[in-house]
Every structure is written in C-alpha cells, then in structure tokens.
Amino acid sequence: MEGWDPNTKSTLTKIPLLTTKAGPRDGAVWTQRLKEEYKSLIAYTGMNKSNDNDWFRISAANPEGTRWTGKCWYVHNLLKYEFDLQFDIPVTYPATAPELELPELDGKTHKMYRGGKICLTVHFKPLWAKNCPRFGIAHALCLGLAPWLAAEVPILVDSGMIKHKDDKAAATAS
Amino acid sequence: MDAELVELQRQFELAQEAKSSVRLSERNVVELVQKLHDLQIIDYDLLHTVSGKEYITPDQLRLEMMMEIDKSGRVSLIELADVVGVDLYHIEKQAQCIVVDGSGLMLIQGEIIAQSYWDNVAEEINDRLQESSQIALAELAAQLNVGSELLTAALEPRLGRIVKGRLEGGQLYTPAYVARVTAMVRGATRAITVPMNLSLVWSSLQQQLQENNGANSVAVEGSFFQSLFNGLVKEGEILGSIRTGVHWTPAVFAHAQRESVDSFFSQNTYIAYEALHKLGIPQPKQYLQSRYPEGVPLDTVFIHPSMIDMLDSATEDAIERGHWIDSLSVLPALFGTQDASKLLSLCPSVQRSSSDALILGESCVLSNAFVKAVALFTQPGPSGNSNITSKTKVTDDSDSFTEVGTDDSFSKPSFEKGSKRKKGKAAGTKTLESGPAEIENLPAKGKKNQRKSKETSSVQLSNTKSGAKKDPDKIKEDDLIISEECIMKKITTLVADFEDQGGLDDPHSLVAALASHLRPMLLTSWKEKRKALLVENADKMKRLLNNLQKKLDEAFLNMQLYEKALDLFEDDPSTSLTLHRHLLRTTGSYIVDMILVTLDMHNKLKNGVGVEDSKTIEDTTLSAADRMSLAKSLPGSLSVKAISVVEALDAKQVETFMTALRNLADESGLLLKKLDKKLEKSLLHSYRKELASQVSAEMDAVAVLPKVVSLIYLQVYNKALQAPGRAISSAVARLKDKLEDSAHKVLSDYHTATVSLLALQAAAPDDVSIQAAME
Numbered sequence: 001m002e003g004w005d006p007n008t009k010s011t012l013t014k015i016p017l018l019t020t021k022a023g024p025r026d027g028a029v030w031t032q033r034l035k036e037e038y039k040s041l042i043a044y045t046g047m048n049k050s051n052d053n054d055w056f057r058i059s060a061a062n063p064e065g066t067r068w069t070g071k072c073w074y075v076h077n078l079l080k081y082e083f084d085l086q087f088d089i090p091v092t093y094p095a096t097a098p099e100l101e102l103p104e105l106d107g108k109t110h111k112m113y114r115g116g117k118i119c120l121t122v123h124f125k126p127l128w129a130k131n132c133p134r135f136g137i138a139h140a141l142c143l144g145l146a147p148w149l150a151a152e153v154p155i156l157v158d159s160g161m162i163k164h165k166d167d168k169a170a171a172t173a174s
Numbered sequence: 175m176d177a178e179l180v181e182l183q184r185q186f187e188l189a190q191e192a193k194s195s196v197r198l199s200e201r202n203v204v205e206l207v208q209k210l211h212d213l214q215i216i217d218y219d220l221l222h223t224v225s226g227k228e229y230i231t232p233d234q235l236r237l238e239m240m241m242e243i244d245k246s247g248r249v250s251l252i253e254l255a256d257v258v259g260v261d262l263y264h265i266e267k268q269a270q271c272i273v274v275d276g277s278g279l280m281l282i283q284g285e286i287i288a289q290s291y292w293d294n295v296a297e298e299i300n301d302r303l304q305e306s307s308q309i310a311l312a313e314l315a316a317q318l319n320v321g322s323e324l325l326t327a328a329l330e331p332r333l334g335r336i337v338k339g340r341l342e343g344g345q346l347y348t349p350a351y352v353a354r355v356t357a358m359v360r361g362a363t364r365a366i367t368v369p370m371n372l373s374l375v376w377s378s379l380q381q382q383l384q385e386n387n388g389a390n391s392v393a394v395e396g397s398f399f400q401s402l403f404n405g406l407v408k409e410g411e412i413l414g415s416i417r418t419g420v421h422w423t424p425a426v427f428a429h430a431q432r433e434s435v436d437s438f439f440s441q442n443t444y445i446a447y448e449a450l451h452k453l454g455i456p457q458p459k460q461y462l463q464s465r466y467p468e469g470v471p472l473d474t475v476f477i478h479p480s481m482i483d484m485l486d487s488a489t490e491d492a493i494e495r496g497h498w499i500d501s502l503s504v505l506p507a508l509f510g511t512q513d514a515s516k517l518l519s520l521c522p523s524v525q526r527s528s529s530d531a532l533i534l535g536e537s538c539v540l541s542n543a544f545v546k547a548v549a550l551f552t553q554p555g556p557s558g559n560s561n562i563t564s565k566t567k568v569t570d571d572s573d574s575f576t577e578v579g580t581d582d583s584f585s586k587p588s589f590e591k592g593s594k595r596k597k598g599k600a601a602g603t604k605t606l607e608s609g610p611a612e613i614e615n616l617p618a619k620g621k622k623n624q625r626k627s628k629e630t631s632s633v634q635l636s637n638t639k640s641g642a643k644k645d646p647d648k649i650k651e652d653d654l655i656i657s658e659e660c661i662m663k664k665i666t667t668l669v670a671d672f673e674d675q676g677g678l679d680d681p682h683s684l685v686a687a688l689a690s691h692l693r694p695m696l697l698t699s700w701k702e703k704r705k706a707l708l709v710e711n712a713d714k715m716k717r718l719l720n721n722l723q724k725k726l727d728e729a730f731l732n733m734q735l736y737e738k739a740l741d742l743f744e745d746d747p748s749t750s751l752t753l754h755r756h757l758l759r760t761t762g763s764y765i766v767d768m769i770l771v772t773l774d775m776h777n778k779l780k781n782g783v784g785v786e787d788s789k790t791i792e793d794t795t796l797s798a799a800d801r802m803s804l805a806k807s808l809p810g811s812l813s814v815k816a817i818s819v820v821e822a823l824d825a826k827q828v829e830t831f832m833t834a835l836r837n838l839a840d841e842s843g844l845l846l847k848k849l850d851k852k853l854e855k856s857l858l859h860s861y862r863k864e865l866a867s868q869v870s871a872e873m874d875a876v877a878v879l880p881k882v883v884s885l886i887y888l889q890v891y892n893k894a895l896q897a898p899g900r901a902i903s904s905a906v907a908r909l910k911d912k913l914e915d916s917a918h919k920v921l922s923d924y925h926t927a928t929v930s931l932l933a934l935q936a937a938a939p940d941d942v943s944i945q946a947a948m949e
Contacts, residue, residue, distance in 0.1 A: 031176050038182035045189040052197030057190050060183065 004123070004147065012142050015044045021133035023093045024066045033094070034065045037136045044138040055149070056141060058085060065089070068137070072102075072145060074153040079164045081153055085145070094133040097125070100145050108161045109152055120144050200227070223259040235260055236268050239286075243272075243279070247291030251284050282324060292328045296336040299329070299346070303339045307351040311344045345398065352402070358382070359402045363412045367430075369423040369454055372403065372416075431455065432465075439466065443478035444506060470520065472513040481505075486521040489539045496543030548692065715776050722772040726839075729765045735857055736761060737828050754828050762831055766823055769838065770804045770816060777808060812838075886921070 004012075018036040022029035041058075048054045058070030066089040073082040083102045090096045099117045106116035113119060124144055128135055135143075156162045198206070207229065210216045220229045238258045242249050251269055255262040273281040278289035295318060303309055311329075315322035322344065329337060329346075339346045347355075362375050376399040406412050413425035431453050439445045439462075450458035462469060462476040470477050485504055492499035501514045509517070518539060736757050801823070805816035815838040822834040868881050 031179060035176070035179055035182055038179070038186050042182070042186050042189045045186070046192075049189070049192055049194035052194055054194040059187065059190075065179075 004143065008142065008147060011044075011047065012139065014047055015138050015142060016040050017131075017134040018094075018136045019134070021094060023091055023095075024064060024089050025091060030064075033133075037065070037138070040136045040138040044142065055146065056085060058137075058141075061086075068098075072149065074149045076154050076157055079157075079166075081157065081162060081164060094136070095129075097128045097135075097140055097144070098137065100140065105152075105156070105162070109156060111148070111152060118145065118148050121147070221260055221264050224255075224261060225259065228259075230260060232264075232268060235264060236272060239265065239268055239272060240276075243286055243288060247288040247294060249286050251286065254286075283321070292332065293336060296329060296332040300337045300339070303337060303346050303348055307348045309346045311341070311346060314346075347398075355379075355383070355398065356402050356406070359399050360406055360411055363403060363406070363414075363422065363424075366422065366424050367426050369421060369427055372400065372420045372422045375422075376400070427454075435462075435465070439469075439476070439478065442506070443480050444475050444509075446475045448474065470517075472509075472516050474510050474513055477517070482517065482520050485517055489518070489521055492539060493541040496541045496547070498538060498540040498544045500538045502538075545691070718772055718776055722768065725768055726765065729761060729768070730835075731853065731857060733757070733761045733765065733832075735854065735861070737832070738854075757828055758823055758831055762823055762828070762835075765835065766801065766819055769819075769835075770801060770808075773808055773812065773816070774804050 016039060018033065018040060020029060020033040020036055022033040024030055026033075045054070055074065056070060056072040058068050061067040061069045067086070068089075069084070069086045071082055072085045073080050075081075083104050085100065085102060087098045087100045089098055097120075099113075101116040102112070102118060103116040105112060106114070111119040127143065128140075131139070153162070157164075207216070207220065211220070219232055221232060221235060222229050235258060239249075239254055242254055242257055251262060251265050254269070255265045258265065269281055269286055273279045273286065280287050299309065299314060311322050311325055315325045318325065320328075326341065329341060333339065333341055337346065339348045340352050341347075358379055362379055363372075366375065379399060403412075407414070407416065415423050415425070415428065417423065434453060435445060435450065435455075438449065445462070447458040450461065455461050458476070459471050463471060466476070466478070468479060470479060470482065485501055488504045489499055489501065501518055502509060502511070505514060505517070801820045802817065805820050806813055808816050815834070819831070819834040819838045822831040865881055865884060
C-alpha cells in the first residue's frame with residue numbers, strides 16, 4: 001500500500017469492501033455486485049462530504065450499470081477545475097479494473113492513454129489484483145483518479161494546457 | 175431492475191447531492207479573522223491562548239480570571255496564566271484592570287488577593303489565637319506565604335472585629351493574655367523603688383513567663399512590656415518618670431530623694447555632691463541650683479548662704495582679735511581646701527579686710543597683726559631666743575651648752591641629722607601619740623641645731639663630710655640664709671595649734687606657706703642682727719685674747735721653770751717619767767684647757783654668736799675626751815695643731831708637749847715668752863717666797879713635805895721642782911750629797927715618818943713626835 005499519501009490510505013481503509021465476485025455478464029450475481037458497489041460509493045461520498053472533500057459526481061449511464069458518466073474536479077489556487085468523467089465496467093470485472101477516462105484532457109498530458117484514459121501508477125494494478133474482488137468502483141476512484149488529479153492538474157494549469165472556465169469565458173468574450 | 179438497486183441508486187444520488195459540510199483550515203480562519211480586523215468588523219483587541227489555537231477577548235479573559243479569583247480568593251498570576259491559558263503579560267495587564275475596578279481586591283507580589291480571603295485568614299488566625307493565646311506574626315506570615323508587613327496591614331483593620339486579640343511587636347495576643355502580662359508589668363514596676371533600667375525588669379519578667387508557660391511559650395518581646403508599661407504610666411497606674419525610654423525612676427524614689435536632700439540641706443545648711451551621687455542624682459550641681467537658687471555651689475559641696483555668714487563671723491572675729499583661723503576647722507569635715515578657699519573668697523569680711531588679713535594654705539586666714547607677731551617671734555637672735563626659751567625645756571637648753579663645751583663635735587651633727595630625718599618621717603605619718611612629743615622636742619632641737627651649726631660651721635668648711643651637704647639647714651646657714659624649714663619649726667613652736675590643724679596631706683602646708691611669706695622679712699632682720707652681734711663680739715674677742723695671753727704667759731713661764739727642774743732627774747728614768755707626767759698633768763693640762771676653751775669661744779664670737787658666760791669657763795677642767803672634741807671643733811689647721819697638743823699632753827715627754835704647744839701658739843697668734851735668766855731668777859725668788867710662806871703657813875705635816883722638798887731644791891739647785899708624792903723619796907735621796915748630813919737626816923727621817931704616817935693613817939697618828947722630828 002506504500003506509494004500513496006497517508007490521507008489516501010486512511011480514506012481507502014474506511015471505504016467498505018465488497019464481497020461478491022461477479023462481472024456484468026453474470027446476471028443476478030452482478031446485480032448483487034452492483035448493489036455492493038452502490039453501498040460502497042455512498043459511504044465514500046458521505047465520507048468525502050463530511051470531510052469537505054467532495055470531488056466527483058457520477059451516475060450509471062445504463063440500467064445494467066456497466067457504463068458510468070459524471071464529473072470530477074480539483075481546486076488549485078482557489079480555482080475549481082472541472083472535467084467530464086466516464087468509464088465502462090470491463091467484462092472481466094472485477095479481475096480487471098475499470099479504465100477511467102477524462103476525454104477533455106485527451107492529448108494534453110503524457111500520463112494518459114488514447115481516448116483520455118488515465119495512466120495509473122505502477123502500484124495500482126498489483127494492489128487491485130491482490131484485493132479482487134474486495135475493491136470496487138469507489139476504491140478505483142479513490143486510489144486512481146484522486147491522486148492523478150492532484151498530481152497532474154497543477155502541472156497542466158501551470159503549463160497553460162488547461163485554463164479555468166472563467167478565463168476561457170473571458171478569452172472567448174474578448 | 176431490482177427495487178433495491180433503484181433504491182441504492184436514489185440513495186447514491188442523494189448522497190452526492192447532499193451539501194458537503196464547509197471546512198476551513200486554521201490558516202484560513204486566521205486570515206479570515208485578520209481580514210475582519212482589517213475591515214474594522216472586530217474593533218477590539220483579540221487575544222489568543224498560549225497554544226495559539228484559540229482567540230479570546232479581553233472581557234472573556236477578565237471574566238475567567240474573576241471566576242478563578244472568586245474560587246479561592248487568592249490566586250497568583252502565574253497560576254492564572256496556566257489555568258486560563260493566556261500569556262502572563264495579558265494576565266498581568268488584566269489583573270491590574272481588575273484590581274483597579276474590583277473593590278476589595280489587591281495585587282501583591284504577583285498575587286491577587288480578595289478581601290474575603292483576608293477575612294477567612296483572619297478567622298483562621300482567630301481560631302488559632304484563641305487556642306494558643308499568642309501567635310507570632312512571622313510564623314503566620316510564613317505559613318500564609320505572605321510578608322509579615324502585609325499580614326499586619328491586613329490584620330490590623332480586623333483586629334478587634336474578627337481577630338479577638340491584640341497585636342504587639344509582631345505578636346498576636348489574646349486580651350486575657352495581655353491582661354495577665356499587664357498585671358505582671360504593673361506588679362513588677364510598682365514593686366520597684368529605686369531607679370532601674372527597665373530592660374532588666376523585662377528580661378526577668380520574660381524569664382518568669384517562660385518558666386510559667388513551659389517550653390512551648392513564645393518569647394515575649396521587651397517592646398511588648400514597654401508598650402504595656404507606657405500604657406500603665408499614661409493611665410497613672412504607676413507613678414514615676416522615665417528617661418531615655420528605659421530608665422525608670424519611680425515617683426516614690428524621686429520623692430524620697432528630694433526629701434533626704436531637703437532634710438539634710440535644711441539641717442546642715444550644706445550638702446556634698448557626693449551624697450547626692452549616692453542618692454542617684456547624676457548632676458548634683460545643677461539639681462541643687464535649680465532647687466535652691468539662693469544656695470552657693472562650691473567644688474564638692476553645696477552650701478546655704480548662712481554658711482558664709484558663719485564663716486564670715488568667725489574670720490572677722492579672728493581678724494579683729496589679731497589671731498588666725500583655719501576655715502577648715504570651722505567648716506564641716508566634708509569641705510575640701512578648694513571649697514574653703516572659694517568660700518573664703520565669698521566672705522564679706524575677708525573681702526573687706528583684704529589688707530588686714532592674709533589667706534594662706536587656701537583655707538587659713540591670718541590677721542596681719544598675727545603675722546607680724548609671728549614674724550617678730552621667729553626672728554633669730556636674742557629676742558627670739560628669750561621668747562622661745564620659755565617654752566623650751568630649760569634642761570635641754572643648758573644641756574646644749576655643756577655639749578657645746580664638751581661633746582665630740584663630730585658625733586653631734588650626725589645625731590642631729592638622724593633625729594631630723596626621723597622627725598620628718600614622723601611628721602609625714604603623724605599619729606596622735608607622736609605628735610605632741612615631737613612638738614616638745616622640736617624647739618630645743620631647732621635652737622640647738624642652729625647654734626650648733628654655727629659653732630661648727632668653720633669646721634665643716636674644711637670638713638668635707640657629705641652628710642653636711644645633705645642637711646639643708648647647715649648649708650643655708652653657711653650661706654647666711656634662713657631656711658623655710660627652720661622658720662616653719664619656729665612657727666610651729668610658737669603657735670602649737672598650727673601643728674594640730676595642719677592639712678590632711680601635708681601637716682606643714684600652712685606653716686610652710688606662712689614661712690615662705692615671712693622668710694624674706696626675717697632674712698633681712700636676721701642679717702641686721704647678725705651684723706650687730708659681730709660688732710659686739712669683736713670687742714669681746716679682744717678682751718678674751720688679752721686675758722688668755724696674760725694667763726698663758728704666767729703659766730708658760732712656770733712650765734718652763736718646772737721643766738728645768740726635770741733636768742736634775744735625767745739620770746733616774748723612773749723618777750723622771752713620774753715627774754714628767756706630773757708636770758704635764760698639772761701645769762700642762764691647765765695651759766691646754768685654757769687655750770682650747772678660749773680659742774673655742776673666740777671662734778664662736780667670730781661667727782657672731784653671743785656667748786654670755788665667758789667667765790665661767792676659766793674654772794672648768796676638761797677631760798681628755800672633751801679636749802679632743804674641742805680641738806676638733808676648731809677651724810682648719812688650728813684644729814690639727816690643737817689635736818697634736820692634746821695628744822702630746824697624754825704622752826710622757828714634756829719636750830714634745832712644749833714643741834706642740836709652741837706650734838699651736840704660733841697658729842693661734844699667741845705669744846709664748848721665753849725664760850731668760852733675769853726673769854727666771856725673779857720667778858724663782860717669788861716661787862721660793864711663796865713656798866716658804868706656804869710651808870710656814872701649812873700645818874699639815876704631810877702636805878708640807880713636798881713643799882719643803884721643793885724649797886730645799888730651790889735652795890740647793892736653784893730650780894723649781896714639782897714632784898708628786900711618789901717622786902718625793904727619790905728627790906730626797908738626791909739631796910743627800912748637797913745637804914749636810916744632819917739636815918739630810920732630818921729630811922729623810924721626816925720623809926720616812928711621813929710615809930709611815932700615811933701608812934698608819936687609820937691609826938691615831940703621833941702628832942707630837944712627828945712635829946718634834948720636823949722641828
């Protein structure tokens with residue numbers, strides 16, 4: 001678990017673990033799994049909110065719950081940078097972690113695959129594999145996207161690759 | 175689609191929609207507060223706690239501090255800082271505000287103390303005090319951890335209210351205790367009747383208290399006693415006066431003191447300062463002067479003016495009667511000489527008659543008439559003598575004369591010296607018994623000594639005996655000066671009571687003073703006298719010498735005559751010796767005596783001493799010792815010659831005597847006539863005539879014999895023989911050749927008859943037969 005900052009770690013341990021090992025093609029068991037995912041997400045969101053650390057909104061884009069869309073944001077220099085977030089639950093889920101995509105930032109940073117999929121740290125995959133099936137979407141967000149945002153957004157802002165929406169608006173207006 | 179899932183979806187939605195709680199970082203909050211401050215929204219000082227995590231307003235701080243203070247009544251600021259959690263600086267600042275605002279609060283040595291606290295403490299103290307009856311403040315202060323001054327200040331307003339007791343010298347006492355100690359002090363001080371140092375009293379009281387209370391009692395301080403005592407004095411419970419805080423003089427004592435001084439002074443009209451000292455009056459002079467302004471302070475005594483009157487009348491009397499008075503004899507024994515002289519100076523009579531009176535020896539007043547009389551009496555010479563002899567022993571006086579004639583003149587001065595020294599000593603340590611005896615001795619000695627020294631002065635000129643120098647009397651005499659000592663002696667002889675009264679230290683003080691006063695006067699008069707005497711004596715001397723010469727001529731011729739007769743017996747040594755001795759003893763000694771006595775008198779006259787009875791001397795016969803002493807008393811070389819003559823007299827040779835006699839005569843300026851034929855013849859003739867008349871006149875056969883013999887010698891040898899009885903027989907035998915047998919026979923028969931008669935003197939002498947034989 002080394003490689004993550006203590007905050008992340010403590011938060012991670014507080015997120016409820018999942019028990020059902022089922023993928024999207026497993027029918028009822030998947031449903032069961034999906035319920036656990038929700039419970040986990042609810043707990044994580046509640047935790048974030050109580051810590052004044054709310055940083056994403058997601059919802060299932062299809063009834064099966066294999067595709068998820070939403071938004072995520074990061075505050076840098078008192079400015080809130082907000083990005084679209086989308087990902088699919090892979091068929092081999094939960095053995096394979098979902099690939100989180102930030103389509104807005106596609107082509108703006110090295111730490112990203114084509115299509116806006118973020119590059120996770122080397123530590124993520126072994127950890128995920130070790131904790132299968134106990135980790136779920138909430139864990140993936142916590143361990144994957146949150147550190148990535150914290151690391152990348154300041155660089156992107158400083159390098160001018162991304163601009164705050166107010167600035168964009170001002171720029172367009174002018 | 176599972177309902178449960180939908181529900182979860184909805185719940186998730188809700189969870190995401192729920193407003194997240196706002197959380198500010200500390201930094202944000204600090205910034206925010208700063209912002210508010212900048213914007214003047216918070217317009218008062220904000221303080222923060224020591225941890226830095228909290229803001230606190232001064233009002234709140236004050237409130238919290240007040241709460242803390244109210245809890246115990248006494249809080250130290252440091253404690254407050256800890257409890258409230260605010261920096262000490264702010265606490266102190268607020269504490270000052272609180273103390274200024276809050277009634278009954280005080281800030282002392284970093285502590286805030288409320289009046290209520292003191293009330294509590296006072297009650298506590300009271301409880302303890304009632305238990306133990308006394309507590310030391312210092313002890314309390316140490317227990318309460320406050321300064322004793324502070325405690326005192328806090329306790330004082332509560333003393334009678336909450337604390338039932340009394341604060342004295344750092345000690346708290348209960349009234350009962352105070353009452354008890356007060357009683358002790360009162361008792362002790364009332365018992366004191368003499369002046370005393372109070373601290374001594376206090377220390378003894380302290381000891382007593384300690385003994386009574388045992389070991390646990392606290393030492394009561396002297397100041398406590400003192401304050402109690404002062405209170406008592408103020409209330410009039412004890413009477414007296416206190417000086418320099420500690421010297422207590424009870425009124426009883428002061429009263430007694432005054433009484434005794436009053437009574438003594440009024441009874442005796444004087445009082446000695448020493449007596450006042452004994453009574454404990456430190457400065458008697460001032461004391462007396464303030465008490466008796468009319469009195470007169472002297473050096474050692476204080477007197478009433480009546481004393482002066484008394485002395486005045488006495489001195490006046492003395493002056494008028496031409497007498498003298500020693501003021502010390504009139505005054506009480508306490509008076510010293512200085513007092514007396516001071517007193518005398520105050521006497522009006524003395525002041526008035528300063529010309530008529532003489533103050534000597536500080537205390538004695540002598541009227542001038544008296545002084546004159548004394549001066550008259552003490553003058554040397556016949557007038558003084560005649561006056562004084564009435565007092566001197568007659569025997570003594572006559573003794574002195576015989577001594578002059580006969581005594582060994584060397585032994586005399588030394589004896590005098592010895593006696594004088596003894597006398598001096600006796601005078602120094604004069605006792606009652608020895609006093610009068612000395613006085614009696616004194617005049618005779620004085621006289622004698624004086625005269626004696628004059629007699630011997632010429633001897634002593636040559637005689638360098640050191641003893642003579644020691645005797646001031648004699649040395650002075652040599653210099654023709656009258657010593658004070660001898661004047662003193664005369665005065666004491668004259669006025670015997672001088673000796674009795676003499677000063678304590680020196681019996682001769684007055685006499686000495688008088689003597690020194692008189693001396694110059696006496697000296698001149700004495701010198702005059704002496705001169706007159708010398709003139710008178712010169713006359714006498716001439717007569718004396720003439721007389722001597724006349725007698726000497728006669729005697730010496732006889733001597734020579736007899737001497738010639740001695741030649742007849744040259745061949746008979748034994749008879750010659752007897753004859754020599756006989757001649758020396760009779761005629762020789764007569765001549766020597768005459769010369770010596772006359773020379774002695776001449777000597778005296780030369781020195782100006784009156785010798786009245788010069789006639790009497792002629793008949794005196796001197797012993798060998800007398801001769802020697804006289805010879806020695808003669809001046810200078812004369813003495814040597816005289817001594818040799820005296821010695822020759824004792825020898826058996828007429829010749830040596832004759833030479834010595836001639837020497838003496840030469841020395842003394844006398845003439846010795848040589849025997850010439852004509853003179854011899856006439857002398858022999860007259861001698862024969864005399865002898866013949868004597869023989870015819872003489873009835874006693876025995877007495878006639880030597881005369882007959884010498885008559886026959888005169889006829890036969892034409893020489894005058896002086897033969898003693900023993901030499902008669904040899905003289906008769908010598909005549910044998912010269913006379914006819916019958917005549918010689920008769921003579922020898924006469925001689926034998928005389929011898930037998932002398933032998934049978936006791937038996938009835940046959941006068942008739944002897945008479946016949948003689949015929």
